[in-house]
Amino acid sequence: MAQKSYEEILSIFDEISKNYKRKNQYFDILYDSISFLSIRKTPSEETISINKDKSGIVARTYTDRWKEFAVDNLSDMDKLETHIPKVSSQDNKLAIQEGWKLNKEVEVEIDPKEISLQQKIEKIRLIFESLKKYDERIVNPIIAYAELLTTRIFVNNEGCQLRQVIPRIRVFIQPIAKEEGVVDFDYRSVGGEIGFEIFKGIENKLEQFAQNSLDMLKADKPPSGKYPIILDPDMAGLIAHESFGHGLEADQILRDRSYLQDLLNKQVASKISNIYDAPNISNKYGSYFFDDEGIKAEKNLLVENGILKNFIHNRLTASELNTEPKGNGRRESYAHPLHVRMTNTYFGSGDYELDEMISEIKKGVILNRGYFGMEDPLGGGLQVTSKKGYLIENGEKTKLLKATTLSGSVLKLLKNINAISKDDLKLKPGTCGKGYEDFVPVTSGGSYIRVKSALISPG
Amino acid sequence: MKNKLDMIERIIKSKNVSEYEIYSTESRIYETEFLKTRVGSERQVNDFDYFIRILNQIDGGTGIGIVKGNQLEENKIEETVDDCIKLSQINEDSKYILPSPQSYPKIQPSSKDVLDNPLKVITDLSEMIKSKISNLEKTQSTFGRLRLHIDDIYLLNSSGLDLASTKSYFYLEFAIKAEREKKLSEFWDVEYISRLSDLDLINRIEQWSEYALANLNAKEPISNKKATVIFSPGLLKDAFAPVIGFHSSGKAYHDNQSFFKESQEIADSKLSILDNGLLDGGLKTNPWDGEGNPHQKIKMIDKGIFINRLFDQKYAILENRKSTGNGIRTPSGTIENTISNLEIEAGDTSLKEMISNINEGYLIEKCSWLNPDKYSGSFGTEIRNGYYIKNGKLDTAIKGGNLSGNVLEMIKNCVFISKERKFSGNSYLPYIAFSNLDISS
Numbered sequence: 001m002a003q004k005s006y007e008e009i010l011s012i013f014d015e016i017s018k019n020y021k022r023k024n025q026y027f028d029i030l031y032d033s034i035s036f037l038s039i040r041k042t043p044s045e046e047t048i049s050i051n052k053d054k055s056g057i058v059a060r061t062y063t064d065r066w067k068e069f070a071v072d073n074l075s076d077m078d079k080l081e082t083h084i085p086k087v088s089s090q091d092n093k094l095a096i097q098e099g100w101k102l103n104k105e106v107e108v109e110i111d112p113k114e115i116s117l118q119q120k121i122e123k124i125r126l127i128f129e130s131l132k133k134y135d136e137r138i139v140n141p142i143i144a145y146a147e148l149l150t151t152r153i154f155v156n157n158e159g160c161q162l163r164q165v166i167p168r169i170r171v172f173i174q175p176i177a178k179e180e181g182v183v184d185f186d187y188r189s190v191g192g193e194i195g196f197e198i199f200k201g202i203e204n205k206l207e208q209f210a211q212n213s214l215d216m217l218k219a220d221k222p223p224s225g226k227y228p229i230i231l232d233p234d235m236a237g238l239i240a241h242e243s244f245g246h247g248l249e250a251d252q253i254l255r256d257r258s259y260l261q262d263l264l265n266k267q268v269a270s271k272i273s274n275i276y277d278a279p280n281i282s283n284k285y286g287s288y289f290f291d292d293e294g295i296k297a298e299k300n301l302l303v304e305n306g307i308l309k310n311f312i313h314n315r316l317t318a319s320e321l322n323t324e325p326k327g328n329g330r331r332e333s334y335a336h337p338l339h340v341r342m343t344n345t346y347f348g349s350g351d352y353e354l355d356e357m358i359s360e361i362k363k364g365v366i367l368n369r370g371y372f373g374m375e376d377p378l379g380g381g382l383q384v385t386s387k388k389g390y391l392i393e394n395g396e397k398t399k400l401l402k403a404t405t406l407s408g409s410v411l412k413l414l415k416n417i418n419a420i421s422k423d424d425l426k427l428k429p430g431t432c433g434k435g436y437e438d439f440v441p442v443t444s445g446g447s448y449i450r451v452k453s454a455l456i457s458p459g
Numbered sequence: 460m461k462n463k464l465d466m467i468e469r470i471i472k473s474k475n476v477s478e479y480e481i482y483s484t485e486s487r488i489y490e491t492e493f494l495k496t497r498v499g500s501e502r503q504v505n506d507f508d509y510f511i512r513i514l515n516q517i518d519g520g521t522g523i524g525i526v527k528g529n530q531l532e533e534n535k536i537e538e539t540v541d542d543c544i545k546l547s548q549i550n551e552d553s554k555y556i557l558p559s560p561q562s563y564p565k566i567q568p569s570s571k572d573v574l575d576n577p578l579k580v581i582t583d584l585s586e587m588i589k590s591k592i593s594n595l596e597k598t599q600s601t602f603g604r605l606r607l608h609i610d611d612i613y614l615l616n617s618s619g620l621d622l623a624s625t626k627s628y629f630y631l632e633f634a635i636k637a638e639r640e641k642k643l644s645e646f647w648d649v650e651y652i653s654r655l656s657d658l659d660l661i662n663r664i665e666q667w668s669e670y671a672l673a674n675l676n677a678k679e680p681i682s683n684k685k686a687t688v689i690f691s692p693g694l695l696k697d698a699f700a701p702v703i704g705f706h707s708s709g710k711a712y713h714d715n716q717s718f719f720k721e722s723q724e725i726a727d728s729k730l731s732i733l734d735n736g737l738l739d740g741g742l743k744t745n746p747w748d749g750e751g752n753p754h755q756k757i758k759m760i761d762k763g764i765f766i767n768r769l770f771d772q773k774y775a776i777l778e779n780r781k782s783t784g785n786g787i788r789t790p791s792g793t794i795e796n797t798i799s800n801l802e803i804e805a806g807d808t809s810l811k812e813m814i815s816n817i818n819e820g821y822l823i824e825k826c827s828w829l830n831p832d833k834y835s836g837s838f839g840t841e842i843r844n845g846y847y848i849k850n851g852k853l854d855t856a857i858k859g860g861n862l863s864g865n866v867l868e869m870i871k872n873c874v875f876i877s878k879e880r881k882f883s884g885n886s887y888l889p890y891i892a893f894s895n896l897d898i899s900s
Contacts, residue, residue, distance in 0.1 A: 036791075042714070044714050044777065048524070048525065048549070051792075052538065053530065066502075070502070072506050139715055224682070224899035251602075255495065256636070257601040257602065257636065335504045372828065379644070407841040408859070457861035458837065458839050
């Protein structure tokens, strides 16, 4: 796309947007630009790739359906009117939102642009060497560093003129260990809308990361069956996001496909449970100022004292269900569709000490280090996997366990929460798919959660 | 497109770069999304990306710069090329040289009908779907997506490669719901399909409906630590592709992480597994891989014996072998040493016969997400759609409970392989029954 300033793009978009009369149809246009740097180091490879300003535009209109056209070149905008026709006298039912203006950039402590590429690579190489020389059984230390800068400019025919610039950084460390035919690992993933200061929290913990992987070599297979369990903040977040949150995405209600759709203002979790989705927490990986529909980012109280209070909306679902959106209309890029998506999703903290929670269990399991999960919006089923865990025997943490899969009914699990720790909120960065594609940056987390009984098996 | 590449090449050459590669894709995407039985959105995307790799030969290795871009103003391309040169001077990787022109198989990974009029194809298919889902009697469609991709791919390099290919393929995602007396069940399918002729939409929708209906009566499975389980082709792909692909790779071998040794028996003698980059109807089928080496049809496992490893250019050089055309281009422009299309040779038993020969076991069509650990082969997943097999017949539908196992152990415990095979993404696989799997509920 030809190099144009924000003001020039805004002016072009405004001009186009004015041609679409709001009383007939809704119209918006989004400029999306992403730059990234990625460094990946393993024993046999060092791969560095850069994407400098991949950009494109997506324009769309709503009459009785969405019609969308995306191009990677501003000069292709002349094709817009063919693909996004104007309509006259249409009874447009999409609720009007008041237009607003914003031009904001997230600031970070150490701007990665001020750090040379050489310095970044040296940092990764240093981490790699530290892990590798810790123990000869660390056969494959994998370090991945990713730096992204996203710029989005949004204009619509309701008066929105918005721009945000969001930097994100993520570091992934996976020291793979091998001994006598057994391969296993622990991993660490840190990230946020932060700068190069991300390494401050990592460098003095490398030996611990390596040792964690070595410990996994001797970990036991987890038991199968129903046990009292404790979920660490990672796993609690996976439940809040994967198992529960996806069912709250209101497009599933329009589809008649949510097990939660008839449960508004009803008990869905134990009385000590509070769950939130909040795109407006500073510097978290899933945060922003406005979503990809120009809606302001606002905190959403999903569950309060176990009662379902709100669903998660985009413009269309909010309009259809007669409520207000809070900024959850997101797309992976201009070339991907927009859907209702989560942002930073988490359990609120409680009032237990973790030791207390463990001491009250005769035989159970702690699940640590959330690995992955999958949604079941209609059935309310649950599948989340932890990378590791611990057996609890007679009120004490005993054996280290390998990967564990937790499954069952989401509502049963939530209603069986009988303790939540008072630890500060911990949010872990990740990427979320809508089903199996269309990935957006998110976080999820909370504190430690104890559940009376749940089905687990080796993962 | 050729003009764009010529411009990029001219700029690279002007910087006195002697070893370079340009890989580009020009994509057209057409999508219809259904909300229940009506069209909820229509989307069209024109997208262009190019990747430049520049090599800098150093003592004992090669520095490789990789840059992705999509802007075609000369000053932007120059900046991109300058960045790439800088990266190649900083990076330190193993010795690498770009592939040279070779003999390529004559295969066409796109449908002529689709290329001639993509908008008509997607419109006609959407109408067909709309008509079918509007007339479902016992089930309802909650949502669906039909998407057509057309990718023009180009690869040229300083060693004389000048390759072009056009691929077309579909993405299909649908959720069909059944309801009876406040009981709900669903079948949610996601597939990439290469050929128009394999879409078979009417039969697919009917099959999804049957699965959704069957699940209304689904019960949790009975716990069993040594269960015999038939994996559907789709489930088998999820289990096998990451693990077999990894352990067969030159990369895993070089990094001392592969559990597969050549000429060693690693699986049941019934099992023969191929990497087939030439598979008619395969999603990754193309005359050449992401680096320009010819795709091949390679038997990795022959009657249980591991006989051939898969190499990309990098690991072939490291191991003093030849590339097998298994350098697959990733979205960020890097090359991954992995499978192209996974194929398992058909067995001699029909699915019906397999079921009739199982006294007690399960046929599992779908799980929540079978996502195995590629290093160890372990997995654990929730069952979404399946059947209990009792006395040689499909009995009750099952849903819920966990299926756990280890792929590297499973391949040794292969009981039956079906004659029937189906496409699922980049795989063409039969139904396979495995013993000694863990079902818990």
